[in-house]
Amino acid sequence: MSVSYWRLRDRYYRIIGSICDSCNYESFPKFNTCPKCKSHDISDKEMPHTGKIISYTLSYESMPGFEHELPMSIGLIKLDNGVNIVSQLVDSEAEDIKINANVKSVFRKINADGNSGQIYYGYKFKVINA
């Protein structure tokens, strides 16, 4: 596992973003300076694990290491707190993946360093109440 992924594991495992202690602006990923009020008083905050699809695409091309998952659905999701997040969409039929569809996060394997290397876990989303 790369050092950078290990440092950010709470981001990927629990969708930890941040909240500005001055103006309550929430963001994902975490910012060290509030994009809204420029405050440096920032705390970690777990983002909601539910939201709605605001855009999506079905990809037949992949980055190296993801060929086995093609075709791959990727969604732009507005979480229940208004924060946007990009995520792979899994366990969802093509006809159910549409704008305004309700989604929830799931914990999945993202990739692995071959058969003997480490496994990368993280969030993906799936459509619910289709």
Add this chain to the structure above:
Amino acid sequence: MIIPTMKSSTPVYISGYGGYVPKLRLPTSDIAKLWKGSGSGPNKTKSVANIDEDTTTMAVESARNALSMSGLCDIGAIFVGTESKPYAVKPTSTIVAQALGVHNTLAADFEFACKAGTEAMQVITGLVGSGMISSGIALGVDTAQGRPGDNLEYTASSAAAAFVLTNNSKRSVAKIEASTSYVTDTSDFWRRQTESFPRHLSRFTGEPAYFHHVESSVKQLLSEINLKPSDFKYAVFHQPNPKFPIQVAKRLGFTTEQIQPGLLNPIIGNPYSASSPLGLVSTFDVAKPGDRILLTSFGSGAGSDSFSLLVEDGILDKGPNYTPLTDIINNNKEIDYATYTKLRGILK
């Protein structure tokens, strides 16, 4: 000398439970078509983990459901019972702990073939009952392996179940009244280090292994807590196939009606360490306060754990986020054998 039935010195409760079954189903007729030309397995379909699912991901999903129902955060133990760890050396339980945001906790992986999950429940019962910790999560999880063409391939499936055990009676779903365990050295099923698939001695599977151990642990439990099969509303037995739990229930004096709510093998197969724990999840979903439930696991090698559980009022409030196991199981999609081999990395 008979090991006495285990009762904690202070009461231990189950305050949350959660099950997880992957969406994909492989019809066993597809397996039979490839290897035998026609027919099917003893179960109609089996659940199959997707390409991005493993024991760790299913453990996290079921644990999140259980923790959400319990509403507890003071978790002092996370024990994952499984025989399909993604890493031979590196705990699954620490990844689960990180995903739950729990750090000041014991964490370990347990292995005892198909009874590792109930073993985790017994150890946490002891830790909670002795006052060493206030709450813990016990999990039974597996992406079960079956060699292509072997009889096990029809039933070996994937699923997870998690239970939050606690000394807090406030949201008790069920009280753990007592449990027992019975083991012998019996080589009915095993997998050597570095081997991908288990082997089994077919004629050992039934009488010397499953029936002897299950009957021994149940009889010992009932004898020592002075209860009889009719004192239980429901019973859950390990389900290596659809027939064994029905047969052992009959031999012990339980009816088919008592085991029906927890009988999942015909539709999801045998998810090894998750088999009887998931049957308990399914039974909890229909249980009412005052119902008594027998839970009995079986693990090859071999052993059996039995529990007497008394359902309490917390069963009536499962929380706003709870999804019944039936809904999870019914949200499924059938795949063919070729897809199955790709998803599970069987063809090398």
